[in-house]
Amino acid sequence: MKTTMHLITTLTLSLLAGSVMAAVSPQEAEKLGTSLTPLGGEKAGNAAGTIPAWTGGLAKDAAAVDERGFLADPFANEQPLFIITTQNLDQYKEHLSEGQLAMFKRYSDTYKMPVYTSHRTAAVPQEINEAAKRSALNTTLVEGGNGLKNFTDSRYYAFPIPQNGLEVVWNHITRYRGGNLRRSIVQATPQTNGSYTLVHFEDEVAMPGGMPDLPAKKAENALLFFKQRVTAPSRLAGNVLLVHDSLDQIAEPRMAWLYNAGQRRVRRAPQVSYDGPGTAADGLRTSDNFDMYNGAPNRYDWKLVGKRELYIPYNNYKLDSPNVKYKDILQAGHTNQDLARYELHRVWEVEATLKAGERNIYGKRRFFIDEDTWQIAVSEHYDGRGQLWRVGQAMLLQNYAVQTPIYSFEALYDVIVGRYLAIGMKNEEKRSIEYGIKASTIDYTPAALRSAGVR
Template sequence: MSINLRKSSALCAAFVGGGLLVLGAAFAATPMGAEQGANADGSIPPWTGGLAKPQPGYQPRRHHPDPFASEKPVLQITAANADKYQDRLSPGLRAMLARYRSYRVDVYPSHRTAAFPQWVYDATAKNAAACKRVGDSAGVQGCTGGGIPFRAPSTGAEAVWNHKLKYRGFSSQIFDNQAPVTAGGTYNLVRIREDLLVPYDKQGSTSDTINNVGSYFKQEVLGPARLAGQVILVHDSINDAVSPRQAWVYNPGQRRVRRAPNIAYDNPATASDGLRTNDMYDMFNGAMDRYDWKLVGKKEMYVPYNAYRAKLSKLDELVRPGHFNPDKLRYELHRVWVVEATLKPGMRHINPRRTFYLDEDSWQILQVDHYDGAGKIWRYSEALPIQYYEVPLFWTGADVHYDLKSGRYNAVFLDNEDRPRDFTHQTSPAAYSPQNLRASGVR
């Protein structure tokens, strides 16, 4: 099932069983612009508000109990039967099944758990009339903070800006522990602490009153000892036409702070062993000026979702040669927006083409297919999202980036055996000044 469309808030078209279904004025949208109703056969349920309150057994500062722990797969897809389901599998996921006979896609009942605060929905409604895209992809203006800029996107760039500006909470601390995994399944865990302050996500803010800083980000490597003390600081722009992202790095060996203008594109990310670029953080978090962004349409696809089991697993249960343990993974059928990013003439990036798959309920990018210069699948990335129901917000709980050529992969946000994300963490813009960067990394 697929949709090729130019979507407005009043008109939506879908291919169902080879025929064209026009939903027209009867189409009811959720506060985030998704289709509120179920799909044709009911395998995707209607959105009824998501998980907006803490679930039974939840304790603050503990990992989230799985609301669906007792469920069993309704379908298992392997290399042997993947052709039957190829229309609902991304090319990258099909490539994973073809390469690894030990990999499979366990499909569970679909649950539309994504939910956000009411004020985020109110801000999103205001943005439908007021928020504007700057240039082809440079940024946004006239937006109410916390809200998705483009509830009914007309371009691929607008859809990706929805992902970049999805609500993540105003202030948080994250342990972005990373495992660069060899083809044989071995790794040395890199422990990383990240502080995040998002002026755009403060209730009452607007895109025009936050000094063009959508978010402040500070990342410090805590171990192993050979890497400890490296600190990265980023002031992420909301409008690159005014000023692009600013970044600095502190190197403990040199004991000095220097600017890092390339922390926006395809230079290797911290402690990734070259398996991830900086703009692959949270599936995509970079500057957008090197690509043309095409909104292909919407599809029903099997995507990672409600990945509580993976988050609750010990790392030695989760990490396997070639890929994560499929026993710990959960896929569901959901509607996703498909965006093709193609490198502009004269521009440079190690991935000349990428395909992004964005969840209709949250705008979280769930999967990315990365192509090489010959047009072949090179890497496949997937987010393992959960609903942080105590906030509430929907966000990736871990990202996994598979290199289909080398058999290695890089897994990030591995706080499984550490403290979970803390959305009560208090900080201020003063903590994110370049002047304070050197003090952060001193041991």
């Protein structure tokens, strides 16, 4: 009897595991573009009428684009429906996360959330929609969930119809970023009195599909190639970081190198992963905080809490405007909320709990991921004692000209000490993000770092 029960239990667990690891059926995949958006969001609006139906997103000519690539605001004439403050907070708690509520508590006199009419602006090129459908039909998690199988033919949105929390997170990791790109951005870590020094970066991202000379074997497990050069202040200028990110970082761990301009040496940089310190971040973010979350997910157990309606940063064209200066955005305690825009959207809520025996400064994390773009919009990070420590938000918007969901910048707030980090601002730079840059494997080798770091 014991042997029979053991066999039944083993078979049941195997079937359950198989259902978790399997791609969706052709019948399920047919929902993409019909009852679901091509990327897997619910096409219909909500019952209350406060979230509209998705009707294709913003058109490529939705508003003007200047000669430097900066976008005009398609909703410039809109006014907030209401502004959430500590005085009326109870009225809107249903659509706020624990982290958002903590921001109102920490900055009770100054924090606010202007809420506008919701617009489902997300759209990507048709070939990316088609890639997402191929992913739905073919992509599966490797055993343990820390990598992807049968994904290289699609490359984007691994699980547009997700079955669990880990698949939702993989959609954020594998989302469309517009292909190869270059951007000049700044990072700031204001003191509690509001003073700050800007750190200027030049980032380049190359995707495997945008590197014609990338060997096929290398491309099989490649996620992206990332190079970041510090251009100011002078004490940091010339330092360059190079990262080769893989799809399965357990089978093939992330490779990172750092060129130190002062020493004129290239070194391996294993600390550029997990909770290693972020570049010039004054201890306010970890390596895996960049892009809201990145890297191998193996140190956490991932739970899909479900879907909910949340006020999240959305269509933040005002914050991305070249008419706005950095000093207009960066204030004591938090960025300028008068310039921010929030809308009610459906999000996937995912909770990550650190596995027994694993190490990370965050014992628990919670992510709220926009259903239309698979971008993490709001994040919450808890210390080992279970205390809420840091709250993140990405100021989302749609680059309608190139059909790419992006964000104006991302910010991470330490609600214990009252400081924050903001990275990704480009308002005062010579141009906005450049897309379609040419990339070669030789540009993303350790040997190329020395020439990239010349001051």
